[in-house]
Amino acid sequence: MGEFLSLVPKHHGTDRMISQVKKQMATLREEIEKKKLKQKVGGGLTYYVPKAGAAQVAIVGLTNSGRSSLLRTVTNAQVEVTPYPFGTNIPVPGMLPYEDIQIQLVEVPPIVEGSSEGRADGFMRLGLARNADGIILVVDVSRDPLDDFLTVARELANSRILIAEPEGEVEIQRRGGTGIQFVWEGELDGCSQEEVLALLDGYKIRSALVRVRGRVGLEAVEDAIFGNAVYRPTLVVANKIDLPHGADVMKQLRMATEPLEVVETSTTDWNLVDVLGRKLFTLLGIARIYTKEPGKEPAKTPFVVRSGVTVGELARMIHNDFYDNFRYARLWGTSARFPAEKVGLDRRLEDRTVIQLYT
Ligand SMILES: Nc1nc2c(ncn2[C@@H]2O[C@H](COP(=O)(O)OP(=O)(O)OP(=O)(O)O)[C@@H](O)[C@H]2O)c(=O)[nH]1
Ligand SMILES: [Mg+2]
Numbered sequence: 001m002g003e004f005l006s007l008v009p010k011h012h013g014t015d016r017m018i019s020q021v022k023k024q025m026a027t028l029r030e031e032i033e034k035k036k037l038k039q040k041v042g043g044g045l046t047y048y049v050p051k052a053g054a055a056q057v058a059i060v061g062l063t064n065s066g067r068s069s070l071l072r073t074v075t076n077a078q079v080e081v082t083p084y085p086f087g088t089n090i091p092v093p094g095m096l097p098y099e100d101i102q103i104q105l106v107e108v109p110p111i112v113e114g115s116s117e118g119r120a121d122g123f124m125r126l127g128l129a130r131n132a133d134g135i136i137l138v139v140d141v142s143r144d145p146l147d148d149f150l151t152v153a154r155e156l157a158n159s160r161i162l163i164a165e166p167e168g169e170v171e172i173q174r175r176g177g178t179g180i181q182f183v184w185e186g187e188l189d190g191c192s193q194e195e196v197l198a199l200l201d202g203y204k205i206r207s208a209l210v211r212v213r214g215r216v217g218l219e220a221v222e223d224a225i226f227g228n229a230v231y232r233p234t235l236v237v238a239n240k241i242d243l244p245h246g247a248d249v250m251k252q253l254r255m256a257t258e259p260l261e262v263v264e265t266s267t268t269d270w271n272l273v274d275v276l277g278r279k280l281f282t283l284l285g286i287a288r289i290y291t292k293e294p295g296k297e298p299a300k301t302p303f304v305v306r307s308g309v310t311v312g313e314l315a316r317m318i319h320n321d322f323y324d325n326f327r328y329a330r331l332w333g334t335s336a337r338f339p340a341e342k343v344g345l346d347r348r349l350e351d352r353t354v355i356q357l358y359t
Contacts, residue, residue: 001025007204017202023117024226027159030123047124049093053102054304055284058129058232060156061138062148063110066239068092069267070138071107074276079107086110089121091128098277101288101304106132113151116158126159134284135163135234136276141264142243145253149236160223163234164259168214170224172200175207182210189215196221233283234260237276242266287351289314292332298354305349312345315357325359 005021008014049056059067063085071077075094080087092107108128115122129135135156139148156163168186180197188196199218200208203225210221223229236257238250241264254262263279265272287309288302305314311329315322323345330340332354335347349355 001028004204014202020222020226024228026118027123027228030118031127047091047121047128049091049106049128051104052093053095053104054286055133055280056104056106056131057134057136057280057284058106058108058132059136059138060108060111060125060129060152062112062140062151063087065110065138065140065148066267067107067110067138070136070237070239070265070272070276071105073267073269074273075105077105077107096273096277096280098274098281100300100302101286103277103280103284105136111152111155113155115155122155123159126155126161129156129232130159130161130230132232134280135161135232136237136280137163137234137260138237138239139253140240141238141245141250141253142240144249145238145245146249146256149253149256160226160229162229162231165231165233166214166216166220166229168212168216168220170216170220171211171213172205172221172224173209173211174205175209177207179207180205180210181208182212184212186212186214186216188212189217191218200225233285235279235283236260236262238262238264240266242268287349287353289349290333290352290354291318292354292356294356298332307350308348310345311343311347311349311355311357314349314355315345318357322357322359327358329358330356 001021001024005018008018010018059070061067068079068081068088071079071092071094072081074096077092077094079092079094088107089109091109094105095102096105106128108125109121111125112120115126137149137152139145153163180200182193195218199221205225238253261279263275285307287305287307289305290298290302292298303314303317305317312323315326326345328342328344331343331347332339333352334350335353
């Protein structure tokens with residue numbers, strides 16, 4: 001990237017690109033630092049949190065929004081709740097029990113304005129959200145929840161952690177000297193083809209196959225060039241709902257967070273664990289599949305997969321032999337049209353399916 005930068009002509013038209021490349025270089029340097037940190041620091045005092053349970057969800061928010069309180073209420077974690085700001089400065093994990101599975105929550109130390117530029121361990125803090133399977137974005141309704149949301153959302157967006165599912169996707173295949181050729185399986189949104197060409201040219205991409213799926217803007221083109229954008233399903237938690245708050249500001253919050261779901265919470269709520277568990281389960285698109293041997297009861301512990309996984313994908317996850325020697329499967333429960341339905345490798349599986357694989 002350094003070499004690339006040295007070749008880029010410096011004028012008004014390339015400013016944006018240069019600053020982005022520099023930022024990207026800083027991020028990579030920071031990642032190297034993180035790896036070093038992981039090796040050196042013992043005793044659990046590290047930013048690295050190994051995944052556990054069905055999924056890992058990062059709890060992000062501004063300081064004092066109630067992240068520790070939330071973690072304490074819904075998990076076994078013994079984290080300190082503090083009336084003063086910046087009480088948490090290392091990530092704290094905890095397990096949230098939901099029916100027969102556990103979802104891992106990780107309190108991320110507070111996000112601040114400038115986290116995405118590295119301020120206050122920003123790269124590592126946002127890295128926790130990037131590495132998780134989903135995000136809980138906590139806002140404090142007793143102050144300015146809209147400002148809380150916009151600030152955290154901006155820092156996430158700057159780090160290319162997308163909290164809303166992208167409406168489309170761009171794929172760029174570089175190839176030899178035939179110019180830029182588009183394959184349209186979608187359309188541009190808020191920009192013209194000329195602008196896309198100018199952007200690609202700015203990055204010295206002059207010969208490539210550009211595939212456009214769904215609705216995409218210029219940012220999606222940039223994401224395709226850098227390949228660093230990730231989508232993380234996100235739940236907005238409007239916390240401290242027991243304290244006085246404005247109806248207007250809540251309305252604005254709901255509008256600004258569209259299409260994300262907003263859950264109003266108070267960390268003193270005794271059934272918060274059930275409410276949050278159900279919301280996260282849906283958000284993450286989790287499916288529990290129970291294997292069964294002939295003449296026996298289904299397994300007590302499910303395989304946790306994403307909803308819609310195929311029989312073939314599941315067979316591979318259990319053991320390659322099940323896939324290689326597959327004959328058919330029998331299904332019970334949600335995915336079966338009738339009990340003991342005989343299906344092939346392509347059948348998709350939903351939550352609460354019992355399966356017997358025949359080889
Ligand atoms: N009334 C009310 N107060 C809450 C609620 N949740 C948290 N608090 C209070 O808010 C303050 C901050 O709570 P924490 O859980 O420490 O907040 P945090 O987001 O972890 O903050 P830092 O880790 O310090 O950045 C404490 O005084 C909590 O008692 C809630 O639902 N209702
Ligand atoms: Mg805290």
